[in-house]
Amino acid sequence: MSAAAAVQEQKVEKNYLNADHTIASWLLTKDHKRIAVLYLISVTFFFFIGSIAAGLVRLELTSSQGLMLTSEAYNKMFSAHGVVMIFFFLIPAVPATLGNFILPIMLGARDLAFPRLNLLSWYLYVFAGILAAIALATGGFDAGWTFYTPLSSLYSNTQITMALSAAFIAGFSSIFTGLNFIVTVHKMRAPGMTWFRMPLMIWSTYATSVIIILGTPVVAITLFLVILERWLGIGIFSPEIGGDPVLFQHMFWFYSHPAVYIMVLPAMGVVSELMAAFSKRPVFGYHFVAFSSLAIAGLGFLVWGHHMFVSSQSVYLSVVFSFITFLVAIPSAIKTFNWTFTMFKGHVEFKTPMIYGLAFMGLFLIGGLTGLFLASLDTDVHLTGTYFIVAHFHYVMVGSATIAFMGGLHYWWPKMFGRMYSEFWGRISAITIFAGFNFTFFPQFIVGYLGMPRRYHYYFFEPGWEVYNIMSTMGATILAIGFAMPAFYLTASLLKGKKAPQNPWGAKGLEWEKAASPPVTHNFSEPVVVTEPAYNYPTLDEWPEDDAGVEAALAPQGGKG
């Protein structure tokens, strides 16, 4: 390093992180990047809480007699795990954290359309989180994350009302985020940023936002009716006066099935970015991937009844739902095929984010295909309510959504904080998570197929299942170690990590080519004009022939941090 460069290193440049140092400047910030950091801290906290509950569930199941929890404590544990992980980790994880940070920068905008609303949505989220934490601390709740009536409305004596209120408020937090994203995508694009020049992350975040604003209010009113039923005695789902508890399931899944796509669509957006950036190839079939996001969002609204095949739903409607559920496989398969073809003849680098991206592809494939087993009317009768379904949705929610979140976090970490993390530990942890995840959940497919019901805290009637459960718990331990590692090396990178160059991956995109690492408060030092399509990587003919030339082309660009 030359002396001049060293001097330049010492001169501290203004960016969004060091623009102001007071606590008030963080808690009252309207900067989307700072709000994303606030979200990152809070979702990590809730991920930790949810993981503890998951750990206790796994520990309990190591013995066929049940290890240490009472039935009621066990019910509260899996309910806490479900509510915290879904409403407080998975739904905000990718959109509100990574999306909040990256969406305006990718569009070439200075901020989201409504910065104050963005801050409000974080406060609503925190308020809801505190309510959920109080509900847990004052006795917990035992109706699962689905809150099925009449258990939740007439029978349960636990803190259901508070848990429902927490989910209700968290819903409004995500509605405001979704609304903000939609307006930003429609109105805040930089000059030259046409719809078909937008990175695919934006397309999938946009599709997610559409689901959020159309679906979340329906679950909000549903949960609100249950709150009224518990609080004021108004009975709409109570069978004793002629109400229909199955109606609750209909309304709940009308949102909560699309909510699965709220979790997985932005994750797919992240993977599109990863595949292009670490193969140095444009995403194969850009338009197909973009429209498949919208197709998934649309079809996702027409399949809610596949959660209700065994709950007195009309068989004729079940047939229709089963058919449409099969249709969802088409846009999902389009995406998977196109990501694979993106790597074809690319210069694939197995950096940490790419390892997560590849893990996503494999796990999403398993998660998606086992979904088809459950979408078939007859196999579902055998598999529903067993560990098979637990394994299926963990492959989609952890194996796909969470792993893509980790990949995206590592990919944009240098941009967010201006520091490089340890690549060695990053790879170790990614591989540990992948191995631990499969070790945890693959045995559950087998034990579920053998008939082990979910939500039971003992299975003394079939001690043979113990071996699978012990395997699963061992896997969960490995998974926990894998998730603990980033907590250490990412924190270490903040303290003494190497300064990140502007474009450490040599990737295309406004966030790498035009914004510093970390960006300044209004994202760009000079106005952005977009002149080229997304993922404008060199064509195959333009690549250098010899290895040295390729290495030079792949080197990080923009030396200054």
Next chain:
Amino acid sequence: MASQFPQHGHHITPTKVLGWNLFWLLILMASTVLLARVFHFLPTFPANMAALGIAVTKAYLVINIFMGVKFSTKLTKMYAIGGFVWFMLIFGILVDYATRSWEPVPGWEKTPSSSIPRVPGIKE
């Protein structure tokens, strides 16, 4: 991003249009009350349809004139239509209740052969 409004060219709805809109809304309101509570000449089904039809017409007037969708951008129209379509989608839940009574179809009450316990050792 090109603006969809010309410079300060937003539409201003004249008072006359708004006033007439209110007039028609009140007329429709009066007619729905008269149909339902004063003159009972319609049987149930047409009466329901009339009440719903009048409500939809009133909603159309409010959305188009008062909310200004008629004079607005394509995007706003898309929102109005999209909101309506998704609103109708929730009613898809009712299909379940409508088709439940279709079962069982004739023949279902016969005992399927597979429900008779199999005796080991006897060839079928």
Next chain:
Amino acid sequence: MSEHAAHNEGGDVVYAQYETIEQQQESYVVGMWSFLVTEIMFFGGLFMVYSLYRWKYVDVWSKMSTELDWRWGGLNTTILLISSFFVAMAVQKAQKRETKAQINYLWLTVLCALGFLCVKYVEYQAKFHHGLWPDALYTAPHIIPHGEEGYSRIFMSLYFAMTGLHGAHVAIGIIVITTLIFMTKAKAPSVSDFVPTEMVGLYWHFVDLVWIFLYPLFYLIPK
């Protein structure tokens, strides 16, 4: 972000994330429409529940409908339709920058909204008096046949849930419109152009829209 906001030649405040006042105004309107779509879906769930139970228990519901007084309901519909006209006029005056007339029309809207809530209070009071609050102590009216009291309780549950939620929207509307009036009077920079009034107007029309459907659905069920 007022420290970064700039004024354009018309004196309107343009916030830092926007390039022009047009972009800002369009964003606000699109944002409001997105919010209204969520509101439609929010009430949509209730309307679906309503349809299901009315269809299942049509006779009881037709009888229960006569328990509600269509004259009070009709009065409220008229009040809301007129208030919708007032708020539309307020938007028009704001566009013409006639602030005084705009504030007067907004006050008229608030007045209508208060009148609506008063009528609702009288109605609710009567229902409580007759023991029609749908909790465990609910007593069905005599006209309901024995064994079907529960169905009439669902009617009252939905009546209170839907009109109550609508009433909450009216109350929020009063707060928002009053705030807008005082901010306009104080010449607050964030309400310097007509768009905040238009957004409030859109919200108020939506409240009107919900009532347009609630009125025939609850008060005017044919025999």
